[in-house]
Amino acid sequence: MQEKNHVAVLDFGSQYTQLIVRRVRELGYAAMLYQPEDIAEIGEPGAIILSGGPKSTSDEDAPDIDFEKLKSFDVPVLGVCYGMQLLNIKFGGSVKSSNRREYGPAMLKPNDNVGLYEGISHESQVWMSHSDTVNELPENATVLAANQNGTPVSLKWGDTFYGIQFHPEVTHSHEGNRILHNFLLTAGELAPFHIEDFKREMIAGIKEKVGDKQVVCGVSGGVDSTVLAVLLKEAGVNMRAIFVDHGLLRKDEGDEVRSNFHRMGVEIETIECSGLFLSELEGEGDPETKRKIIGNLFVDVFWEAVGDAQMLAQGTLYPDVIESASNEKSKASVIKTHHNRVQRILDLQEQGKVLEPLAELFKDEVRELGASLGIPADILNRHPFPGPGLAVRCPGVVDEKRLRIIRECDNIFISRLKDHGWYDKVWQAYACLVPVKTVGVKGDERSYEWAINLRAVVSEDAMTADWVELPYQILRETSHRILNEVDGINRVLYDVSTKPPASIEWE
């Protein structure tokens, strides 16, 4: 619903655009997302934010903006990353491709504590994801802040146009929210946002879209699909909840999932089809192809299980949508095709047969929604587990032997975290195979075996992540047990990579 004086966010294809919308809503203001070419449709905004994006401003097909129209709204404008670079060019400056790439943490040093930087620390951690930088500055530009190397990372052009090179919308920019808020305070009165209206709209939307149709709902025992199933029940939808055991699950996972749903009084049906998935995946090592095989098989299984189904409900969240770049107007890069965004599903979506009420939300918002629906905390706090399961924790080909090793190692690692009280402090943790053989020695005998990698990250919304400084004792116990108990492994590694540039999973 477009309101007068809302905040209009123009999407240049950044992985984080929807996060900007969300942050603005968290700050209490109504926000809507638009494609830059639809600028004529943004009505009467109170402020405008231009997102980042994967293109360079010098690329032939770089997305552009109708600058005259933008100025004509006469409201404060903030350009983030690509948005800042584009504004600098529009005002007569330039952008250069830099050989110094900047991904992950950087230090922001504001020149003054006024306006955008009121109340911001003298040195503040921000999160970067770019390689281009602003070069020549136009006459009307002022530098508001630099990074640790003295490069300008925040500009103001005239009185109402602002630019920042970092991403204030990600949680790893420690004072990002405050900076966004300071920007919004430069606008006049903005339209407010209320979460209760949002929930009511969501349930009403489901009822309207579904009517009395038969819905098949994929449930995995994970947070998103559990919240979805309970939400559909609440909306009185005629549904059958299907749990697919594709043979890529963790140790004892099927039993755990069935017992959780039993506890919540939601009936689910298990379809055991590990033979089908593993035979279709046989010999395939390419990560994107593996994802597509799995995603398409999911649809086959759902459709076969519920012959008279008219709609498919999935617990898709925003990160799945953006990383798969599956919105047809999207300018985002395809990072990976999430299993729930394969072509078959997009075709069904075209026919209006896919229901994804959570697709605008992030994990922590879904957890909040789940709590308000009365779902037990231990279910809501489970670490996320990807739909393609252990296939995305096994780079290259997948087979029974590799899956056995991953399951055993994962189980040892997770049990160590739980026993030491670290499971709930970590956002997601798991073990994955590194299918590289190296020489070792076991019982005086040469071993030539694979390595296992442990990964533990903190994140809020899966869009950015940092590795966790786990106590050495946990790593020591995990490594000792794996090396002694798991056949086929002679090395244990711990992954110390942030996202970006790494991702959370290994494929």
Ligand SMILES: Nc1ncnc2c1ncn2[C@@H]1O[C@H](COP(=O)(O)OP(=O)(O)OP(=O)(O)O)[C@@H](O)[C@H]1O
């Ligand atoms: N094994 C499965 N059986 C049936 N549906 C599944 C399965 N795995 C995933 N799905 C479907 O795909 C959707 C997306 O999976 P995803 O892993 O993102 O969510 P989730 O499993 O519900 O939650 P979490 O992220 O906490 O693991 C799920 O919400 C569910 O609809």
Ligand SMILES: O=c1[nH]c(=O)c2[nH+]cn([C@@H]3O[C@H](COP(=O)(O)O)[C@@H](O)[C@H]3O)c2[nH]1
């Ligand atoms: O349901 C899913 N289907 C998928 O295809 C998929 N790929 C990644 N993930 C999960 O998403 C989060 C971000 O993971 P990445 O940093 O690896 O992209 C992490 O929480 C991952 O576990 C998936 N979940």
Ligand SMILES: NC(=O)CC[C@H](N)C(=O)O
């Ligand atoms: N995150 C961004 O907006 C990046 C902008 C541009 N692609 C760069 O590399 O600088």
Ligand SMILES: [Mg+2]
């Ligand atoms: Mg899952």
